[in-house]
Amino acid sequence: MDPWAPDESSVIRSKRRGRPKRRKVERRVWVWALRIGAAVVAVGLVVGAIWWLNRPTGLAALPSQAIDSPGGFRSTINSPDTFTVGINLQNTASETVTLVSARIIAPEGLTSTDLSILPVGPENAGFTLNGDLTPGGNVELKAGEDAVVAARYKVDCQKLLASAQPTDEQIFVTIQVGVEQREEEIVVPVVGDVPWLTATGTRTCIDPVPTGSAEPPDPPDTADPSPSASPAG
Numbered sequence: 056m057d058p059w060a061p062d063e064s065s066v067i068r069s070k071r072r073g074r075p076k077r078r079k080v081e082r083r084v085w086v087w088a089l090r091i092g093a094a095v096v097a098v099g100l101v102v103g104a105i106w107w108l109n110r111p112t113g114l115a116a117l118p119s120q121a122i123d124s125p126g127g128f129r130s131t132i133n134s135p136d137t138f139t140v141g142i143n144l145q146n147t148a149s150e151t152v153t154l155v156s157a158r159i160i161a162p163e164g165l166t167s168t169d170l171s172i173l174p175v176g177p178e179n180a181g182f183t184l185n186g187d188l189t190p191g192g193n194v195e196l197k198a199g200e201d202a203v204v205a206a207r208y209k210v211d212c213q214k215l216l217a218s219a220q221p222t223d224e225q226i227f228v229t230i231q232v233g234v235e236q237r238e239e240e241i242v243v244p245v246v247g248d249v250p251w252l253t254a255t256g257t258r259t260c261i262d263p264v265p266t267g268s269a270e271p272p273d274p275p276d277t278a279d280p281s282p283s284a285s286p287a288g
């Protein structure tokens with residue numbers, strides 16, 4: 056054998072000695088990856104804990120306008136000088152709120168005789184506004200749930216119709232979260248360009264026909280007169 060030829064056993068040993076070094080490098084990479092991942096998780100937990108401790112609660116967690124009216128309104132003429140209106144309100148916030156009260160500013164010539172906040176349900180289906188209004192108290196509204204604000208008015212037609220420019224009408228509701236309360240203004244529905252109460256009151260004065268369950272008119276008397284009732288000739 057050539058004395059300068061490499062010893063086969065030494066070559067094999069050197070190769071075997073090189074493998075543990077690569078394994079150590081791979082282990083270090085995994086260790087650093089785990090450390091970085093643990094650090095990211097720890098930072099995330101700290102940031103989440105800080106946000107949770109300082110998160111907005113109560114009314115501060117709500118948008119500036121939590122209650123909205125998604126549709127129009129319904130009205131019923133109860134008598135020649137009385138009508139009832141109902142407006143649907145919806146909780147547009149992601150938090151549960153309690154509808155505590157409502158306040159409606161009406162034009163001159165209308166006197167409020169009743170106002171109720173009613174939960175939407177079978178007993179109030181279709182805004183049933185005839186008869187006595189169901190006494191309503193606080194109504195709890197989860198996200199997306201509805202309630203009805205119903206109000207009844209007595210009309211002084213002379214005052215209402217004499218007003219060339221009807222008083223600005225407004226609707227306010229008071230909501231509560233926990234022990235905190237605030238009042239929000241609802242957009243007033245209109246008929247054409249006329250606010251809802253003025254429009255309904257005017258219709259009550261001009262065409263005072265109950266729009267609820269009106270009785271049908273009596274049929275005309277078409278029977279021929281009796282000969283005995285004819286005047287004597």
